Amino acid sequence: MSTIILHGGRTSISNPSNQAFYKLMASHVPPGGTWLGCYFARLEETEALKFPEDAAKLRAAADHEVNIELATADNFIQQLQSASVVYFAGGSTEGLLNQLSHWPNVREHLLKVPVLAGSSAGMIMLGLSGVGNKGIYQGLGIVPFHMRVHHGHPDYALADATPLPTPTLALEESQFIQISI
Numbered sequence: 001m002s003t004i005i006l007h008g009g010r011t012s013i014s015n016p017s018n019q020a021f022y023k024l025m026a027s028h029v030p031p032g033g034t035w036l037g038c039y040f041a042r043l044e045e046t047e048a049l050k051f052p053e054d055a056a057k058l059r060a061a062a063d064h065e066v067n068i069e070l071a072t073a074d075n076f077i078q079q080l081q082s083a084s085v086v087y088f089a090g091g092s093t094e095g096l097l098n099q100l101s102h103w104p105n106v107r108e109h110l111l112k113v114p115v116l117a118g119s120s121a122g123m124i125m126l127g128l129s130g131v132g133n134k135g136i137y138q139g140l141g142i143v144p145f146h147m148r149v150h151h152g153h154p155d156y157a158l159a160d161a162t163p164l165p166t167p168t169l170a171l172e173e174s175q176f177i178q179i180s181i
Contacts, residue, residue, distance in 0.1 A: 003116075
C-alpha cells in the first residue's frame with residue numbers, strides 16, 4: 001500500500017495549510033531517510049530557485065534529520081530506489097509528462113516508493129487525467145481519480161469549466177489531502 005499526498009497548487013504561498021503540507025511530507029521521512037524533490041515540470045532557471053526554498057521548508061518542518069536530494073534525469077530511477085518520499089513540484093504538466101516518458105516503466109518504479117506527493121502538475125501526473133489551462137492531460141493512473149487543480153481560482157476558470165469524467169478530485173490552492181492506495 002502506498003501513501004499519496006496531493007496538493008492543489010501554489011505551495012510557495014506562506015500560510016498554515018502549506019506549512020502543514022511540508023510537515024506532513026517530512027513526517028513520512030524516517031530518520032536517515034531521503035526526500036527526493038522532482039522539478040521536471042519546471043524550467044532549469046526556476047528549478048534552481050524553487051528546490052532550495054522547498055528544501056528549507058521541509059527542513060524547518062522536520063523534527064529529525066532528513067536527507068534532501070534534487071531529482072536528476074541522469075539518475076532518476078536510481079534515486080527512486082532509495083527515496084522515502086518523492087515530491088513532484090508543479091509547473092508545466094506537459095513538461096513533466098514528457099520528461100517522465102523517457103522511462104517506459106516509470107510508473108512501476110514510482111509504485112515502489114513508500115510516499116508520493118504532487119502539487120498542481122505533480123497532482124495531475126499522479127491521477128488518471130487532469131485539467132489545466134492548456135487542456136486535459138493523461139496521467140500515470142497511480143491515483144484512481146481525475147484531477148482538478150487550482151480549483152476555484154479565477155486564473156483557472158477555463159480549467160474549472162472543462163468537464164472531467166468521474167471520479168474527480170478537485171483541490172483548491174494550498175489545499176491538500178493524504179490518501180492510501
